[in-house]
Amino acid sequence: MTAEIHPLDDAVAESSHRRPPSISDVARSAGVSxxxxxxxxxxxxxxxxxxxxxxxxxxxDLHYRPSSLARALVTGRSRMLALLxxxxxNPFYPQLARCIEREAAASGYTLVICSTDDDPAESxxxxxxxxxxGLDGIIHASVGEDEAELLDAAPDLPIVFTNRRxxxxxxxxxxxxxxxxxxxxTKHLLDLGHRHIGFIAGPSHASNANERLLxxxxxxxxxxxxxxxxxxGGFDPSSGRAAVREWLAQGDRPTAIIGVNDSLTIGALxxxxxxxxxxxxxxxxxxxxxxxxxxSPIVGLTSxxxxxxxxxxxxxxxxxxxxxxxxxxxxxxxxxxSLQIRKTTGPVPPQHRK
Amino acid sequence: MTAEIHPLDDAVAESSHRRPPSISDVARSAGVSxxxxxxxxxxxxxxxxxxxxxxxxxxxDLHYRPSSLARALVTGRSRMLALLxxxxxNPFYPQLARCIEREAAASGYTLVICSTDDDPAESxxxxxxxxxxGLDGIIHASVGEDEAELLDAAPDLPIVFTNRRxxxxxxxxxxxxxxxxxxxxTKHLLDLGHRHIGFIAGPSHASNANERLLxxxxxxxxxxxxxxxxxxGGFDPSSGRAAVREWLAQGDRPTAIIGVNDSLTIGALxxxxxxxxxxxxxxxxxxxxxxxxxxSPIVGLTSxxxxxxxxxxxxxxxxxxxxxxxxxxxxxxxxxxSLQIRKTTGPVPPQHRK
DNA sequence: ATGAAAGCGCTAACAC
DNA sequence: GTGTTAGCGCTTTCAT
Numbered sequence: 132m133t134a135e136i137h138p139l140d141d142a143v144a145e146s147s148h149r150r151p152p153s154i155s156d157v158a159r160s161a162g163v164s165x166x167x168x169x170x171x172x173x174x175x176x177x178x179x180x181x182x183x184x185x186x187x188x189x190x191x192d193l194h195y196r197p198s199s200l201a202r203a204l205v206t207g208r209s210r211m212l213a214l215l216x217x218x219x220x221n222p223f224y225p226q227l228a229r230c231i232e233r234e235a236a237a238s239g240y241t242l243v244i245c246s247t248d249d250d251p252a253e254s255x256x257x258x259x260x261x262x263x264x265g266l267d268g269i270i271h272a273s274v275g276e277d278e279a280e281l282l283d284a285a286p287d288l289p290i291v292f293t294n295r296r297x298x299x300x301x302x303x304x305x306x307x308x309x310x311x312x313x314x315x316x317t318k319h320l321l322d323l324g325h326r327h328i329g330f331i332a333g334p335s336h337a338s339n340a341n342e343r344l345l346x347x348x349x350x351x352x353x354x355x356x357x358x359x360x361x362x363x364g365g366f367d368p369s370s371g372r373a374a375v376r377e378w379l380a381q382g383d384r385p386t387a388i389i390g391v392n393d394s395l396t397i398g399a400l401x402x403x404x405x406x407x408x409x410x411x412x413x414x415x416x417x418x419x420x421x422x423x424x425x426x427s428p429i430v431g432l433t434s435x436x437x438x439x440x441x442x443x444x445x446x447x448x449x450x451x452x453x454x455x456x457x458x459x460x461x462x463x464x465x466x467x468x469s470l471q472i473r474k475t476t477g478p479v480p481p482q483h484r485k
Numbered sequence: 486m487t488a489e490i491h492p493l494d495d496a497v498a499e500s501s502h503r504r505p506p507s508i509s510d511v512a513r514s515a516g517v518s519x520x521x522x523x524x525x526x527x528x529x530x531x532x533x534x535x536x537x538x539x540x541x542x543x544x545x546d547l548h549y550r551p552s553s554l555a556r557a558l559v560t561g562r563s564r565m566l567a568l569l570x571x572x573x574x575n576p577f578y579p580q581l582a583r584c585i586e587r588e589a590a591a592s593g594y595t596l597v598i599c600s601t602d603d604d605p606a607e608s609x610x611x612x613x614x615x616x617x618x619g620l621d622g623i624i625h626a627s628v629g630e631d632e633a634e635l636l637d638a639a640p641d642l643p644i645v646f647t648n649r650r651x652x653x654x655x656x657x658x659x660x661x662x663x664x665x666x667x668x669x670x671t672k673h674l675l676d677l678g679h680r681h682i683g684f685i686a687g688p689s690h691a692s693n694a695n696e697r698l699l700x701x702x703x704x705x706x707x708x709x710x711x712x713x714x715x716x717x718g719g720f721d722p723s724s725g726r727a728a729v730r731e732w733l734a735q736g737d738r739p740t741a742i743i744g745v746n747d748s749l750t751i752g753a754l755x756x757x758x759x760x761x762x763x764x765x766x767x768x769x770x771x772x773x774x775x776x777x778x779x780x781s782p783i784v785g786l787t788s789x790x791x792x793x794x795x796x797x798x799x800x801x802x803x804x805x806x807x808x809x810x811x812x813x814x815x816x817x818x819x820x821x822x823s824l825q826i827r828k829t830t831g832p833v834p835p836q837h838r839k
Numbered sequence: 840a841t842g843a844a845a846g847c848g849c850t851a852a853c854a855c
Numbered sequence: 856g857t858g859t860t861a862g863c864g865c866t867t868t869c870a871t
Contacts (some may be wrong), residue, residue, distance in 0.1 A: 154864060164843075168868085169865070179840060198865065199614075199618045200617070200619050202864080204554050204847050205866045205867080206865085207864065228600075229600060241597075241614055243598075263550055263553035264595070265554050296540065397781070427722075507849085520857070520860095521856085521858075536857080551848085554848075555863085557863095560850065562864085
């Protein structure tokens with residue numbers, strides 16, 4: 132392959148920093164108009180196949196790459212999507228993110244993951260920043276109290292909520308049946324003989340946390356001699372640790388503990404271990420989400436599993452539909468969760484039996 | 486607040502879908518030219534403060550938001566950065582990502598996190614996709630064999646490697662002193678009396694993994710009666726499990742195991758537990774990175790800690806400099822790692838003492 | 840089937 | 856100080 136010589140081409144080796152080729156460079160090189168190049172690039176049928184090949188050749192030769200920027204500017208669609216999560220360090224979210232990422236890429240969309248810390252201001256800041264880039268849509272999986280602000284910062288932006296149920300009634304969502312899951316888990320503990328169960332509840336603004344608490348309450352209320360203790364906090368391991376410390380300090384600790392998610396529950400478990408309590412002989416503990424670590428033999432945490440992949444797949448699918456069909460009816464889906472019983476829950480210790 | 490009436494304004498309630506205001510709308514509303522509006526937006530000094538206020542008022546009234554898209558198209562800078570990671574589900578990366586995200590946002594940059602699976606094709610695909618959006622720079626923290634491809638897919642793009650040392654000599658990087666860390670960890674085990682140490686090495690293409698292996702080898706070679714077994718694999722927990730299974734199957738297992746990262750090591754630990762081996766009484770085990778889970782009392786894994794936050798801060802700082810100063814000399818930094826001794830490493834069991 | 844031309848929303852000369 | 860204007864790289868009528 133020998134280099135051709137272009138006599139008197141303007142800018143022959145003129146500068147070491149040559150700008151990337153534009154569509155008009157391709158057009159010139161192929162001897163056609165920019166419109167034709169544009170058609171070829173978008174697989175428009177009205178192009179003679181000879182012309183098409185000509186253009187494709189020029190594209191190759193020049194290593195031409197179309198500018199999504201310019202394209203987005205003129206079409207008004209950036210093919211860029213955002214996923215809002217509470218905290219990418221909570222293992223539930225990477226799993227969701229990877230799944231959604233894959234789906235998005237398969238449909239030609241680029242996904243930007245935003246860790247909001249459940250701070251509404253941060254959510255809105257992110258959203259505004261991305262809207263300036265022409266963001267096409269959002270999957271909202273974080274649980275901060277940002278729904279109203281978000282919805283009116285971007286009234287016309289397709290959005291689907293997942294992991295949390297939106298308050299507004301005309302927004303699409305996919306969630307797990309948190310309440311039912313909580314009921315089943317609570318029932319499991321009651322069946323094991325526990326009559327004093329602690330619930331580490333997470334922040335009161337989070338709808339998924341509240342539904343889980345609700346399910347717990349329902350199951351407990353249905354059992355006359357059962358007694359519950361609820362402690363509020365955050366979603367992270369340190370909140371779990373704090374809750375356990377509080378129960379231990381006050382002397383009258385529950386014989387079983389439910390944490391509102393696995394991340395927090397693992398923190399609680401840490402504190403139990405530090406306090407030399409044996410799990411489940413002295414105390415039982417269980418969580419929600421069934422993240423990878425929960426199922427690991429190291430921890431073996433009893434947990435209410437969400438079908439994270441299905442959550443991701445469906446929310447992406449709903450968003451894609453909203454993206455093409457402008458104003459469809461909101462889609463509302465609830466997925467089954469499943470109770471995974473492992474080694475952190477066992478019968479109530481003898482001395483606490485009635 | 487009563488609504489004003491705009492008689493005969495064009496497009497009065499003409500459609501429910503009004504397009505967002507552009508800079509020329511603002512200009513018209515403020516009674517100035519677009520150039521002046523642009524100046525105000527960019528804090529250009531050559532604007533009378535009265536005019537400035539006028540414009541700012543119009544911006545507020547119209548809820549105007551400048552289009553980063555258009556801006557990027559004309560300036561050639563998108564203020565968008567990418568972080569390439571191997572696998573966002575490996576807890577090392579979210580920690581790094583959050584730190585870098587924060588730094589980026591503080592400098593007005595938006596960060597896109599890309600999980601490459603250490604697949605070069607995936608890296609390049611991501612990069613191309615983002616370059617079409619005018620990506621300004623990259624922090625490369627994934628360890629796939631993609632260096633050459635990446636570097637010539639984007640020869641002029643500022644890039645800094647972190648977590649891995651690039652082969653090319655004129656690329657900036659910040660890494661931890663993996664080799665020294667490995668030597669210290671190995672020495673710790675040798676001091677405990679271990680003479681047969683297994684190393685689960687990760688993929689052979691990963692430079693950080695190789696440096697850790699190198700450090701291990703150095704320390705082992707310096708001890709005449711010490712014997713090592715090395716098993717190659719991936720970076721994830723299942724590779725750790727596979728390695729342990731192999732050692733157990735072949736009967737002559739090491740008395741101590743080092744995993745090339747914590748994620749993999751935790752997998753190995755799982756298999757030890759399943760095999761009813763007591764840690765550290767029967768066998769010792771340790772890893773690298775010191776992710777949060779390693780330091781948790783549940784696991785309490787001995788680990789060589791990287792200063793992840795510092796890694797993030799510095800790589801961002803180097804990238805920012807490269808972004809402003811076009812062609813500076815490459816920056817090469819090596820950070821200290823520190824050995825965290827916890828409860829998974831202990832003296833060699835009596836029957837294995839010489 | 841192809842081309843010419845008008846923008847998309849902005850910045851950056853350059854004029855006044 | 857402020858306005859005019861020519862693009863940035865593309866898509867999209869509308870002609871031909």
